[in-house]
Amino acid sequence: MQLVLDAVSYRYGSAAEDQYAIRELSFRLDSGDFCGIIGHSGSGKSTLIQLMAALIHPSSGRVLLDGLDLALPKHRTKLFTRIGVAFQYPEAQLFAPTVFEDIAFAARNAQLASADIERRVRHWMSVIGLDYDRYAHRSPFELSGGEQRRVALAGILVVEPELLILDEPTAGLDPAGRRRLLQVIDNYHDQGHTVVMVSHSMEDIAQVTNRILVLKDGYQYLQGSPQEIFSHHVELHEINLGVPASESLAASLRELGIPLPASLLSVDQLADAIAELRAQPSGSQRVGRSVNTRMEV
Amino acid sequence: MPDIVFESVTFSYNDKVLDDLSLEINRGEFVAIVGANGSGKTTFARHINALLQPQLGMVLTVGLDTRDPDNLFTIRSHAGMVFQNPNTQMVASVVADDVAFGPENLNVQPPALQQRVKQALDTVAMSSHAEDDPAELSGGQRQRVSIAGILAMQPDILVLDEPGAMLDVRGRRGIRRIISELNQTGMTIVLITHFMEEAALAGRVIVLDQGKVALDGPPAEVFSEANVLRQLGLDLPFSSLLAEALSAQGFAIPESISLDDLKELICSWFSMQ
Numbered sequence: 001m002q003l004v005l006d007a008v009s010y011r012y013g014s015a016a017e018d019q020y021a022i023r024e025l026s027f028r029l030d031s032g033d034f035c036g037i038i039g040h041s042g043s044g045k046s047t048l049i050q051l052m053a054a055l056i057h058p059s060s061g062r063v064l065l066d067g068l069d070l071a072l073p074k075h076r077t078k079l080f081t082r083i084g085v086a087f088q089y090p091e092a093q094l095f096a097p098t099v100f101e102d103i104a105f106a107a108r109n110a111q112l113a114s115a116d117i118e119r120r121v122r123h124w125m126s127v128i129g130l131d132y133d134r135y136a137h138r139s140p141f142e143l144s145g146g147e148q149r150r151v152a153l154a155g156i157l158v159v160e161p162e163l164l165i166l167d168e169p170t171a172g173l174d175p176a177g178r179r180r181l182l183q184v185i186d187n188y189h190d191q192g193h194t195v196v197m198v199s200h201s202m203e204d205i206a207q208v209t210n211r212i213l214v215l216k217d218g219y220q221y222l223q224g225s226p227q228e229i230f231s232h233h234v235e236l237h238e239i240n241l242g243v244p245a246s247e248s249l250a251a252s253l254r255e256l257g258i259p260l261p262a263s264l265l266s267v268d269q270l271a272d273a274i275a276e277l278r279a280q281p282s283g284s285q286r287v288g289r290s291v292n293t294r295m296e297v
Numbered sequence: 298m299p300d301i302v303f304e305s306v307t308f309s310y311n312d313k314v315l316d317d318l319s320l321e322i323n324r325g326e327f328v329a330i331v332g333a334n335g336s337g338k339t340t341f342a343r344h345i346n347a348l349l350q351p352q353l354g355m356v357l358t359v360g361l362d363t364r365d366p367d368n369l370f371t372i373r374s375h376a377g378m379v380f381q382n383p384n385t386q387m388v389a390s391v392v393a394d395d396v397a398f399g400p401e402n403l404n405v406q407p408p409a410l411q412q413r414v415k416q417a418l419d420t421v422a423m424s425s426h427a428e429d430d431p432a433e434l435s436g437g438q439r440q441r442v443s444i445a446g447i448l449a450m451q452p453d454i455l456v457l458d459e460p461g462a463m464l465d466v467r468g469r470r471g472i473r474r475i476i477s478e479l480n481q482t483g484m485t486i487v488l489i490t491h492f493m494e495e496a497a498l499a500g501r502v503i504v505l506d507q508g509k510v511a512l513d514g515p516p517a518e519v520f521s522e523a524n525v526l527r528q529l530g531l532d533l534p535f536s537s538l539l540a541e542a543l544s545a546q547g548f549a550i551p552e553s554i555s556l557d558d559l560k561e562l563i564c565s566w567f568s569m570q
Contacts, residue, residue, distance in 0.1 A: 040465045041435040088463075089382075142311075146334045172381060172462040174334045174491050176530025200465045240467040245494075245535040249560065258567045267535070271542035278548075278566055 001066065001082070001162040001194055003029040003052060008061035010047055010218075021047035023218040024061070029163070029196065034189045036205040036226070037198045039215030040240050045198045046088075048215065049165050052196065053085045081110050084161030088168045091140075091148035094155075099125070099143070100136040103155045110159050117158075124154040128184060146177035153181070157188065164188060165196045170204060182208055206230060206244045206265040214241070227263040246270040298360045300324045300454055300485045301345055301376075305354035308508075314340040316508035317354070322487065324453065327480040329496035329516075330489045332505035333530040338489045341505065342458050345487065346376040359453060374403055376454040377447030381462045383439035392434075392442050393418070393427040399450040417445035421475055437468020444475060454485040461492065473498060493520070493534040504529065521553035 010022040022044045029035060029052075037045050050056045051063055054070035065082070068075040087093070096102035100121055107117045125132050128150035135143070140151050149169075156164070169185065170178040186208050189195045199205050205212060205226065212229040214222040216239045222229055230236075230243045233251055242248065250264040250273070260277065264270040301322040308315040314337045322328050332338050343349040344356045347363035359375045361368040377399075380386055389395040396414045405413060418424045421441035431439055440460055447455060457476065461469035473495060480486045488499060496502050502519040504512040506529050512519045520526070520537050527533070533541070536556035543563075544550050550562070 040467055041437065144335050168463075172459065172491075174332075174530060175532035177334055178491075202466075240465075242466050246539070249535075249539070249556070252560070253563060256564060258564070267538045267542045271539060271546050274543065274563060274566075275546040275548070 001031045002064075003163060003194075004062075004064040004067075005051070006062045006064065008051060008058040008063060010044075010051060010056065011059040020059075020218050022051065022058075025218070025220055026061075027213060027220070027223075029194060031162075031194055032189075032192060033211060034186075034195045034209045035197070036209035036212040037196060037215065038200075038202070038205060038212060038241060039221070042217075043215040043239075044218040045215055046167060047218075049085065049167055049196065049198060052163075053083050053165055054079060055085070078110065080106060080161075081159045082161055083163045083165065084156040084159070085165045086153055086156055086167065086169055088171060089149075090152035090156075091145065094140045094148060094152055097139060098137050099130070099140050099151055102140050102151060103158050106155060107158045112159075120158050121154075124157050127157070127187075128154050129180065130154075146173050146180075149173065149177070150181065150184070153184065161193070163194045163196070167198045168200065169197065170199070170201065178204070202230070202242050202244045206247075214239075226265055230265055231263045298357075300326075300359055301487070302357040303341075303344070303354070304356075306344065306351040306356060307353035308340055308344070308349060308351055314508050315344070315351075318508060318510065319354075320503065320510060320513065322485060324485055325480070325483050326501060327476075327486040327499045328488070328501045328503060329499035330487060330503050330505060331491070331493070331496050331531060332511075335507075336505040336529075337508040338505055339458055340508075342378065342456050342487065342489055345454065345456050346378050347372050348378070374450055375452055376456060377450055377452035379440070379443050379447055379455070379457045379460050381459040383436055383443050383463065386443040386446070387431040387439065390430055390432075391427075392423065392429050392431055395431055395442055396445045396449050399446050403450055413449045413451070414445075417449040418442075420448055420479070421445045422471070435468065437464045437471055440464060440468065440472060441475065444472070448479075452484070454487065455479060456487045456489075458489045459491065460488075461490070461495065469495070491532075493532050497534050504531070517553040517555065 005025055005027040008022055008025045009020055011020050013019045039045050051058060054063060054076055057071045063070045070076055094102050096105060103121045103124060104117050107120055122132050140148055170181055173181060182204060185195060209226060212226055222232060222235060230247050233243055236243060244265050246264050246267050250260050250270055254260050260273050264273055299321040303318050303320050306315050306318045330338050345358055347369050350364050356363040358372045361372050363372060387395055388398050393414050396417050397410055400410055400413050418427055421444050423438060423441050423445060431442055460472050476486055476488060477498060490496055497516045502516050503510055504519060511529060512522055512525060520534055523533055523537060536559050540550045540554050540559060
């Protein structure tokens with residue numbers, strides 16, 4: 001699978017108003033990518049994922065899936081079996097009388113055999129951690145918010161899309177629910193699928209993605225690996241984005257002259273780097289300047 | 298008399314959500330309520346302004362029994378509630394009208410009404426958007442308008458149910474600043490949150506588990522209970538996680554250390570003697 005955005009712009013409102021949600025964006029997504037999209041509210045993230053899923057079409061430029069222009073209806077046949085999209089708060093779209101029927105819906109639309117559908121629903125319910133016998137024939141509306149979120153995700157994964165697009169998948173979940181959902185998504189990626197995830201959580205983004213696209217006012221602002229992106233403190237700060245907490249502390253320690261390596265994106269990476277530095281003979285510590293121990297964060 | 302009293306409160310849907318819960322919150326306290334999904338946080342919050350009434354036990358808000366229908370109006374004018382999703386809280390197509398909706402229902406007349414609206418919008422830094430359509434605002438701005446709509450009713454107690462869950466970093470930061478400022482004016486704040494960094498701003502953190510109080514104390518004290526928090530499926534704040542990781546590397550770290558102190562300690566290891 002390869003998804004190419006070729007100089008894509010998306011204009012909203014009338015032509016005279018000339019307002020763009022996405023401007024001249026070129027971007028390529030390859031099989032096996034796990035791409036994070038970040039940018040503050042209004043930067044074009046949600047528009048971009050709708051363009052990627054061919055739910056809306058560019059005002060100019062093209063979106064190509066394996067070379068085929070998705071603006072043409074004939075190239076969108078059964079596209080939902082290839083590209084799955086989980087919008088924000090996907091549980092708001094649950095509708096069926098039972099969990100089984102809700103998860104099975106896309107599989108039925110894909111005209112899969114009923115034995116296959118049941119096998120798939122069982123499989124995905126076990127992946128998301130809902131016991132089939134206990135939950136399959138209950139109403140999804142009796143479940144907790146976290147469980148509903150997972151049912152909604154299973155309803156997308158049931159046709160095993162090659163490309164899974166998620167808009168703020170963990171918003172509003174408690175920490176355990178968030179970890180669990182990220183694990184499901186991470187495993188799906190590990191099985192060779194391509195994933196795009198929009199998130200406000202830099203911790204989540206740093207934890208699971210292997211490349212990041214930063215949007216600002218509909219433009220591509222930065223693009224690169226998490227290590228590259230989160231070394232751009234100043235640029236990210238300028239557009240009101242943060243870096244993971246460990247890197248934020250590491251940056252202020254570097255500023256005080258402690259020569260920590262760049263881009264320490266997790267607590268463990270930071271603790272390891274501090275321990276390693278501390279283990280070096282003190283003469284070899286290249287402390288830049290005398291350290292003032294009274295400082296602000 | 299404390300602002301909020303829960304006395305042996307039990308409430309069930311199918312399962313028990315609040316289980317013989319007792320606690321008190323005093324005027325001017327800033328309390329963060331944390332807990333896993335299903336721990337009873339939202340049900341707790343909805344008892345404060347009588348959106349729900351206890352099936353067993355009693356809730357007193359500003360001294361008034363929430364089970365007495367005659368008290369509802371007074372209770373709700375004293376205790377205002379902000380919900381997670383700002384989109385579901387907008388009632389008007391102009392920001393100022395939206396903010397005026399609450400006080401109008403309290404029969405506040407012009408020009409006092411306009412003064413209240415202006416003051417509320419000033420507090421949340423949204424005055425410049427008074428004439429805008431809420432639909433054209435960002436999520437964070439809309440949530441600030443929701444808060445202004447409550448403030449215009451001049452409540453003593455502000456209850457916020459995960460107000461930052463749908464917002465970006467900047468939006469959340471704005472809400473946090475407003476909450477802290479309101480608390481400094483003496484308003485009682487009850488903040489339900491999944492963000493431990495946010496809970497750390499409160500003077501008191503209450504951890505709910507299966508409708509009971511699992512932990513209750515100042516943030517540093519609550520966050521030093523790493524094992525309990527983990528068992529309940531909760532995160533630890535960054536400072537606790539780093540302290541733990543450094544301890545595992547053999548460094549001696551004092552218990553319940555703040556991020557500032559931790560940073561100072563790390564610096565001391567590298568200071569040139």
